[in-house]
Amino acid sequence: MSKEEMFQAELLNHKLGQLEQELNTLDSKAEEIRSLKDSLDRFGEIKENEELLVPIARGVFASATSTKEKKLLINVGADVVVEKTAEQVHQMLDTQIAQLREYQERVQQSFNQSLQELKTLESSFQEK
Numbered sequence: 001m002s003k004e005e006m007f008q009a010e011l012l013n014h015k016l017g018q019l020e021q022e023l024n025t026l027d028s029k030a031e032e033i034r035s036l037k038d039s040l041d042r043f044g045e046i047k048e049n050e051e052l053l054v055p056i057a058r059g060v061f062a063s064a065t066s067t068k069e070k071k072l073l074i075n076v077g078a079d080v081v082v083e084k085t086a087e088q089v090h091q092m093l094d095t096q097i098a099q100l101r102e103y104q105e106r107v108q109q110s111f112n113q114s115l116q117e118l119k120t121l122e123s124s125f126q127e128k
Helices: 003-044 086-127
Strands: 051-057 060-065 071-077 080-085
Touching: 003 086, 071 086, 080 086
Parallel strands: none
Antiparallel strands: 051 060, 071 080
16 A cells, blocks of 8 residues: 555544534534524414413523514624524424425535545555
8 A cells, every 4th residue: 555545544534423413513503593493483383462481592591581573683694694484494494394305415425435435445455
């Protein structure tokens, strides 16, 4: 096994580690969006004048009372907040999940390709 082949194997192992980490991050993001969709569904079940605890920070809540209007305020970036209905937010989250899945597939393909390259390289080591 030459130094060049060893270096190439190290690079592939490093790339596989990065891709695996990216896949884990994407899984976490997908789970976060699914959890948000569940919360959004529960939000739709809240009745008018119902007492609520609104999370302010981790473990810190404010008491609030629901109103008839069920609009949500969404941060769209650059400190800009827009008003959306629960259905609009649900559609937005569905779009995000679709985009996330598409990206996950590309990362998984790259992972599989790199893994195949590493296996090919390792089998060439064994033949020598």
